[in-house]
Amino acid sequence: MATVIKVPCSSANIGPGFDVIGLALDVFLEVEVTVTPQEKSEHALNCRITYEGVGAENVPLVAADNLITRTAVYVLRCHGIRAFPSETHVHIRNPIPLGRGLGSSGAAIVAGVNLANEVGDLKLSKARMLDYCLMEERHPDNVAAALYGGFVGTYLNELSPEDTERLEIPLSEVLPEPAGGVDTGLRPPEPPHNIGHFKKFKWAPEIKCICIIPDFEVSTAKAREVLPETYSRKDAVFNMQRLALLTSALGESPPDSDMIYTAMQDKIHQPYRRGLIPGLTEILQSVTPQSHPGLLGICLSGAGPTILALATDNFDSIASHLLNQFKKEGITCDWKLLQPAEEGTTVTRPTATATATATATTAPKGEAMTYASSGVSIDAGNELVKQIKASVATTKRPGADAEIGGFGGLLDLQAAGYAEPPILVGAIDGIGTKVKIAFEMGKHDTVGIDLVAMNVNDLVVQGAEPLMFLDYYACSKLNVPDAAAFVRGVADGCRQSGSALVGGETAEMPGLYKEGEYDAGGAAIGAISRGSPILPLKNEMEVGDVLLGLASNGAHSNGFSLIRKIIETKGLSFHDVAPWSEDETVGAALLAPTRIYVKPLLAVTRKHLVKGMAHITGGGLTENIPRMLPKTLAAELDAKTWPVPAVFKWLKAAGNLENSEFARTWNTGLGMVLVVDANHARQVTEILQEYGEKVYTVGALVKKAEEECVVRNMDVWG
Numbered sequence: 001m002a003t004v005i006k007v008p009c010s011s012a013n014i015g016p017g018f019d020v021i022g023l024a025l026d027v028f029l030e031v032e033v034t035v036t037p038q039e040k041s042e043h044a045l046n047c048r049i050t051y052e053g054v055g056a057e058n059v060p061l062v063a064a065d066n067l068i069t070r071t072a073v074y075v076l077r078c079h080g081i082r083a084f085p086s087e088t089h090v091h092i093r094n095p096i097p098l099g100r101g102l103g104s105s106g107a108a109i110v111a112g113v114n115l116a117n118e119v120g121d122l123k124l125s126k127a128r129m130l131d132y133c134l135m136e137e138r139h140p141d142n143v144a145a146a147l148y149g150g151f152v153g154t155y156l157n158e159l160s161p162e163d164t165e166r167l168e169i170p171l172s173e174v175l176p177e178p179a180g181g182v183d184t185g186l187r188p189p190e191p192p193h194n195i196g197h198f199k200k201f202k203w204a205p206e207i208k209c210i211c212i213i214p215d216f217e218v219s220t221a222k223a224r225e226v227l228p229e230t231y232s233r234k235d236a237v238f239n240m241q242r243l244a245l246l247t248s249a250l251g252e253s254p255p256d257s258d259m260i261y262t263a264m265q266d267k268i269h270q271p272y273r274r275g276l277i278p279g280l281t282e283i284l285q286s287v288t289p290q291s292h293p294g295l296l297g298i299c300l301s302g303a304g305p306t307i308l309a310l311a312t313d314n315f316d317s318i319a320s321h322l323l324n325q326f327k328k329e330g331i332t333c334d335w336k337l338l339q340p341a342e343e344g345t346t347v348t349r350p351t352a353t354a355t356a357t358a359t360a361t362t363a364p365k366g367e368a369m370t371y372a373s374s375g376v377s378i379d380a381g382n383e384l385v386k387q388i389k390a391s392v393a394t395t396k397r398p399g400a401d402a403e404i405g406g407f408g409g410l411l412d413l414q415a416a417g418y419a420e421p422p423i424l425v426g427a428i429d430g431i432g433t434k435v436k437i438a439f440e441m442g443k444h445d446t447v448g449i450d451l452v453a454m455n456v457n458d459l460v461v462q463g464a465e466p467l468m469f470l471d472y473y474a475c476s477k478l479n480v481p482d483a484a485a486f487v488r489g490v491a492d493g494c495r496q497s498g499s500a501l502v503g504g505e506t507a508e509m510p511g512l513y514k515e516g517e518y519d520a521g522g523a524a525i526g527a528i529s530r531g532s533p534i535l536p537l538k539n540e541m542e543v544g545d546v547l548l549g550l551a552s553n554g555a556h557s558n559g560f561s562l563i564r565k566i567i568e569t570k571g572l573s574f575h576d577v578a579p580w581s582e583d584e585t586v587g588a589a590l591l592a593p594t595r596i597y598v599k600p601l602l603a604v605t606r607k608h609l610v611k612g613m614a615h616i617t618g619g620g621l622t623e624n625i626p627r628m629l630p631k632t633l634a635a636e637l638d639a640k641t642w643p644v645p646a647v648f649k650w651l652k653a654a655g656n657l658e659n660s661e662f663a664r665t666w667n668t669g670l671g672m673v674l675v676v677d678a679n680h681a682r683q684v685t686e687i688l689q690e691y692g693e694k695v696y697t698v699g700a701l702v703k704k705a706e707e708e709c710v711v712r713n714m715d716v717w718g
């Protein structure tokens with residue numbers, strides 16, 4: 001079993017806080033260390049290094065050269081230990097882009113100090129570890145954030161002349177000489193005690209970090225060389241005024257975008273670094289909270305070249321604007337939507353029981369255990385309930401007050417308009433693997449709409465009015481902002497369908513799901529008035545009845561396992577510009593929420609104008625349309641009569657899908673298909689159009705021969 005050291009990346013400065021503030025973000029460097037006692041090792045300093053991830057081609061795998069292990073050697077030598085125990089295997093997993101202003105070197109140094117602490121059993125406190133980190137990194141913003149987590153402010157002590165001298169000793173003299181390993185046998189200079197101090201600030205949970213990462217490196221050392229030695233009083237005051245306000249403004253909910261935008265301006269480092277990053281000034285000035293609602297502020301991340309935009313909404317459109325700005329300079333970028341990593345560096349040690357860990361999840365012998373120590377936080381659950389109360393209340397409807405907190409959710413059918421006992425209809429469904437795209441995009445506020453849609457569209461095709469909804473959200477560790485965003489989506493779907501969100505369940509189950517992931521299900525209950533038709537009216541269907549198709553909003557919530565496979569085989573990331581639409585990313589386009597057809601369809605069913613409806617979900621047209629037909633009739637559709645959205649054309653071509661497979665996998669552009677009497681087709685079309693639906697006459701019912709659903713002219717699909 002290995003010990004695992006996990007260190008977050010960081011964004012330093014946040015505009016005016018040069019060398020002062022840092023924010024740990026949720027991309028983690030992982031160092032897995034195993035010591036297998038053996039007499040002699042063939043590896044220098046007894047350390048074998050393996051590496052995967054970013055920089056695998058260039059990062060040195062020799063212990064005296066690699067930043068992580070040479071930091072560890074320095075710390076070990078300060079404690080009289082000349083090399084790693086024989087034999088140490090260090091496996092590095094690094095997803096942090098190098099030299100981009102996301103604190104890769106800070107994370108490597110923090111990992112190195114922790115590595116020494118583990119293999120040398122040094123029992124260093126975090127404060128002492130910070131001293132060692134500072135001996136190398138020399139500016140405290142990244143390392144304090146990476147070590148302690150969250151949003152931190154830092155300062156360095158004024159040092160005595162001797163300590164200053166010690167701190168100014170070049171690293172080549174601190175580390176094994178010259179980063180190449182001749183062991184001088186000397187004990188390197190130890191860092192002074194308590195050099196660095198930090199304070200954690202609050203960070204408003206709705207603020208997310210859009211990181212635009214250009215495809216070139218700027219070394220922090222070079223980006224510091226371009227800075228002046230002295231500044232005018234005017235510029236120093238400019239930054240101090242902004243920094244003082246910024247640190248508290250970023251903790252306030254809801255965030256004040258005007259204040260944050262202004263408070264993120266800087267005159268100390270960004271103006272001098274613009275020569276290193278083409279178009280920097282123009283790019284920073286190209287967005288404001290007015291031009292891009294949801295944006296709070298923008299700055300260089302660390303020493304650059306990454307741009308950090310803080311926002312509460314519209315992440316994709318802000319990112320795609322910034323990607324385009326860089327594109328004008330001939331620079332391509334990747335982008336990530338990140339969130340603060342509150343925990344900082346964690347170390348998980350193997351224990352006798354192999355599965356137990358030495359992080360907060362194990363209680364030392366004899367110590368009183370709590371439910372929280374097992375990974376379930378009742379407090380987080382309570383906080384979630386507090387945060388979702390308001391959005392849930394917006395789903396209130398006659399008969400249900402949508403107030404959460406009780407043991408069960410109530411609905412008064414009489415108050416809901418059903419004086420006589422109605423026929424109740426229930427449906428239950430999930431979102432499927434579309435949630436994986438939400439994880440990747442860090443966008444959780446629309447998959448709840450999909451969840452509601454999958455259920456209420458199933459109810460309405462039976463002629464039922466959806467009345468109440470309950471959702472189930474299961475995760476490993478409850479992330480309150482993500483879960484709250486998810487419930488906002490559910491509430492949105494409920495409002496669109498007129499159902500009250502009367503309850504739900506949040507299950508925190510450590511170990512069952514992957515960290516950062518969740519699954520969700522939900523159930524809807526609807527009613528049909530006694531005497532009203534329960535659809536489909538199979539007995540009333542006849543040859544010549546018209547099939548009307550309603551436009552879908554993309555793939556809705558079906559066929560995502562294949563979609564993800566196609567995206568993967570094409571080597572695309574969900575953050576890439578969608579090959580079928582230049583204006584959005586792959587992930588944003590695929591997350592388009594499922595269309596909820598309840599209100600328009602109730603308008604036509606209440607007028608008794610519809611004989612049957614099929615909700616086109618998994619199984620596509622060919623499997624779902626027959627579900628509403630009598631055994632004697634078949635549906636004949638003409639593929640020329642409705643447009644296939646660009647996303648489907650691309651998926652079909654990219655996955656090389658046969659026409660028949662295409663028609664039974666996705667909705668091909670039709671989210672609902674209705675059977676109506678030919679005499680009613682026009683009236684139904686007009687009513688649905690009044691509700692904003694796009695309606696196509698896609699075929700008719702015919703006498704059944706072999707197949708229950710025939711699609712003619714499929715060759716138009718290509």
Ligand SMILES: Nc1ncnc2c1ncn2[C@@H]1O[C@H](COP(=O)(O)OP(=O)(O)O)[C@@H](O)[C@H]1O
Nearest residue numbers: 067094098099100101102103104105108219220
């Ligand atoms: N995981 C790692 N393993 C080894 N070296 C690393 C690692 N991460 C960063 N480094 C070193 O740090 C350098 C980048 O440091 P720096 O210029 O400060 O940029 P950044 O803004 O990413 O911290 C890399 O080029 C590499 O030499």
Ligand SMILES: N[C@@H](CCOP(=O)(O)O)C(=O)O
Nearest residue numbers: 012019101102103220302303
């Ligand atoms: N305050 C430092 C921060 C450097 O951060 P990095 O992520 O680029 O290493 C500076 O601006 O130089």
